[in-house]
Amino acid sequence: MVSVSVVVPIYNAIRTLPSHLGAIARLHPMPLEILLVDNGSTDGTLALLHDFARDHSSFGVKVLEEPRRGAAAARNAGFQAAKGDVIAFIDSDCTPEPTWLSHMSDPFRDPQVGAVAGRVVAAPPASIMELFSALHTLQLPDRPARSRRWTPWEGGYVTANLAVRRSLLVELNGIDENTVGGTGAGSDYELCARVYAADFEIVYVPQAIVFHHHRTTLPGMVRQAFDYGESHAYLISRKLTGGLWVDLPIRPLSWKGCPLHAWLDLASADKKVLAVMLLAILYGPALLLLIPYAVWLVVITDRRAMRFGSTVMLGGRVALAGLLLVKSFAMTLGRWWGSVKYGALCL
Structure with missing residues (x-):
């Protein structure tokens, strides 16, 4: 079985971190390591991360600080410090099911698989704004799929729930941090396009579920x-x-x-x-x-x-x-x- 490093980019996530970290601690099987990459938080997030690392020292938790702004930069810092065969990316506003990693790692037995994408399900909404985002964002199917190319209608998967072979990430020089003027928007689909260009496939596994807390403000x-x-x-x-x-x-x-x-x-x-x-x-x-x-x-x-x-x-x-x-x-x-x-x- 492949070894897995979990990488989490984090910025001012004090609202969602307790449920996220609690779910990470309940994963079965546990990953080789958990890399929590703070991206310059100012809301007490960093202290919470260090508390979690101290209380769960047996889980291989590492807290990293990445000064370059943007989730893409934080993900790159995490994968570059990781040791696992596979890098499993998840966002700090997502809570994985306990069996998340077992579903994500199984397809890597096929050497043609470069990445595995899981399903992103909306967490129960607490406001009209969250309900709207839940209804109109990341509407992924409940059927498995195998993709070989990116087009506007197919083959794109989000890094909120995406695992990639570490060797392939090294070959691809990681995630592009300069998409859309450095905002990182579209960097996940851009990565998928390069995975296909390297002659690998991406497998979508709907059983690998994370629950996502959506945007809460109109701006x-x-x-x-x-x-x-x-x-x-x-x-x-x-x-x-x-x-x-x-x-x-x-x-x-x-x-x-x-x-x-x-x-x-x-x-x-x-x-x-x-x-x-x-x-x-x-x-x-x-x-x-x-x-x-x-x-x-x-x-x-x-x-x-x-x-x-x-x-x-x-x-x-x-x-x-x-x-x-x-x-x-x-x-x-x-x-x-x-x-x-x-x-x-x-x-």
Whole structure:
């Protein structure tokens, strides 16, 4: 069986660290070592990490301090100090199930597997903002998969729950710390693209579950959506030789032989609102179509919440629908900005 080093990038995580560290201590089997990489926290996080390392000295816990800002830099510092055959990345706002590592390590028996991705499930939300993020972020399938290439629609997995062969990380020079102007947004998908380029596969194991605590503030959600949108343009300009991917309300279409680097999401909520507004320029009463569309957004949002097991009052449903519009506008703005910066067509 391969040896596993767990690497956790951490920044001002005092809200989620107690549950995260408690879950790490309950892993079975335990990893070879646990590397907790503080990234300049100012909220008491570092003291909590040292307390955990002292109280669990038999677990091989190491606390590292990385002055270079960004989760990518913290992950690189952790993997460079690690000794295991496999580096299992997890975020400090995630709590793994006890069997997480056993599911993550099994596929590495196949030498063709360069990385293993697990499922990220939303933790029970405590606010409308957390519920919204749970409904519209990291919607991963419950079926296993084996990926051999990255495209806008497949093959991308997040480092909140990703294990990579250490030897492969060394060969790839670690995680790119300079994606999207140094923000690190998109660095996980960028890493996946390089894993495929090195002729390895990534296996998705839905049984390897971590529970994720989502963003709790509107500015944080908007900033994340903008950065992710910008990263989409960055990725298609740098990691694809060409192609056209179009998300339509009915079904997606692609033309992989197209010489363009283009990804058009015409199914997002903001694009539909924009389409109605453009139609209203030609025919003013068309603006009234926004009323049934707003009602439809409220209805489908409520259905999603019910499937998630949450009952939301009417005011909450309206808020969730509004947040969907805000997020989609922010992501489109990020894609537009990324298109200008990186020479792609991503909207």
